[in-house]
Amino acid sequence: MKRVYVSSLAANLIATKRVICNNGKWKGEINMQLYFWGTRGSLPYSNRPEAIRKKIKTALRLAVQHKLQEEAEIDTFIDTHLPFDIKASYGCNTSCVEISGGSEFVICDAGSGLRDFGNHVMQKTAKPPQIFNIFISHLHWDHIHGFPFFVPAFIPGNTVNIYGCHAQLENAFVQQQEPPHFPLPLTSMGADIRFHLLEPEKIYEVANFKVTAARQSHPGNSYGYAFCKDGKKVVYSTDSEHQEESEKDDYYFLEFAKNADVLIFDAQYNLVDHFSAKRSWGHSCNIVAVELAVRAKAKRLCLFHNEHTVDDHQLEKFLGDTRRYLSFYDQDSTLHIDLAYDGLNINLTPNTDYPPEVY
Numbered sequence: 001m002k003r004v005y006v007s008s009l010a011a012n013l014i015a016t017k018r019v020i021c022n023n024g025k026w027k028g029e030i031n032m033q034l035y036f037w038g039t040r041g042s043l044p045y046s047n048r049p050e051a052i053r054k055k056i057k058t059a060l061r062l063a064v065q066h067k068l069q070e071e072a073e074i075d076t077f078i079d080t081h082l083p084f085d086i087k088a089s090y091g092c093n094t095s096c097v098e099i100s101g102g103s104e105f106v107i108c109d110a111g112s113g114l115r116d117f118g119n120h121v122m123q124k125t126a127k128p129p130q131i132f133n134i135f136i137s138h139l140h141w142d143h144i145h146g147f148p149f150f151v152p153a154f155i156p157g158n159t160v161n162i163y164g165c166h167a168q169l170e171n172a173f174v175q176q177q178e179p180p181h182f183p184l185p186l187t188s189m190g191a192d193i194r195f196h197l198l199e200p201e202k203i204y205e206v207a208n209f210k211v212t213a214a215r216q217s218h219p220g221n222s223y224g225y226a227f228c229k230d231g232k233k234v235v236y237s238t239d240s241e242h243q244e245e246s247e248k249d250d251y252y253f254l255e256f257a258k259n260a261d262v263l264i265f266d267a268q269y270n271l272v273d274h275f276s277a278k279r280s281w282g283h284s285c286n287i288v289a290v291e292l293a294v295r296a297k298a299k300r301l302c303l304f305h306n307e308h309t310v311d312d313h314q315l316e317k318f319l320g321d322t323r324r325y326l327s328f329y330d331q332d333s334t335l336h337i338d339l340a341y342d343g344l345n346i347n348l349t350p351n352t353d354y355p356p357e358v359y
């Protein structure tokens with residue numbers, strides 16, 4: 001029989017101070033990696049036929065200058081001569097990031113990328129019991145609409161823990177599967193589904209990670225999460241707007257993201273949209289992302305929640321502009337900047353089950 005209830009997580013509460021977990025403070029084998037299953041913001045993106053045709057034409061135009069005969073030559077040409085936006089795609093799925101290295105599955109948000117994650121798990125290790133811990137930034141559709149398609153939640157014997165800071169957390173998941181929205185109610189899913197309300201700024205221990213939430217500026221509020229393990233720190237901060245208040249030296253985010261090994265940051269907009277046309281829509285931009293990442297001394301910045309109306313070529317240019325801005329903002333910075341794509345793997349350890357970064 002499936003249970004759905006709310007837990008305070010009191011037993012797992014460790015402390016009530018802000019999370020700072022750097023400089024190898026926690027000893028043990030370093031083992032942490034990220035896999036991006038969904039990176040688009042607000043709505044899934046569609047790679048339309050004309051966009052695919054444009055990629056093929058560009059690739060063929062470049063290929064005719066080379067005498068490609070053997071398959072290995074074609075692979076080498078793809079790897080070395082084609083830009084990412086031609087040979088691949090930044091992807092279509094909405095927010096879902098897996099953080100592995102703990103004792104159980106840990107996932108940030110349940111956008112449409114959760115479906116692909118679930119299918120991957122089913123192919124690899126379908127056998128229950130398995131435990132999934134899903135941290136929800138907020139309850140807008142694009143962060144929960146993958147859940148009804150998360151196959152492991154239909155398997156009796158599995159446990160799905162859903163964490164969040166919104167009092168309506170459980171209701172939102174129940175309602176999105178009620179008629180007329182979806183044919184299968186949440187209660188028809190066979191796994192043991194549990195809802196856990198968290199409080200911001202407290203430190204919890206989940207699947208061997210120390211986890212802290214921070215409240216962010218977004219319509220209805222959103223929450224970022226910092227995950228720490230073995231001296232490594234990953235900050236997942238999506239759907240968060242940073243306006244003029246972020247210029248202050250004591251801005252909360254500087255402490256929250258301090259020394260992050262990877263900072264996943266909402267950069268849906270460009271500078272103009274962020275400060276004018278789409279002000280107060282609850283998202284940030286690439287320029288603010290760079291400045292906050294440098295000021296927080298993050299090592300790696302991952303632009304995230306990619307605008308759903310722009311194509312791969314525009315995103316490639318957006319990434320280039322962002323890297324150029326870093327060279328103006330801080331010439332000495334060693335910050336590494338990525339633009340997240342569906343399938344991006346960031347390995348904070350030498351060992352991984354996933355292939356290394358292919359592109």
Ligand SMILES: [Zn+2]
Nearest residue numbers: 041042142239
């Ligand atoms: Zn969103």
Ligand SMILES: [Zn+2]
Nearest residue numbers: 138140218239
């Ligand atoms: Zn939102």
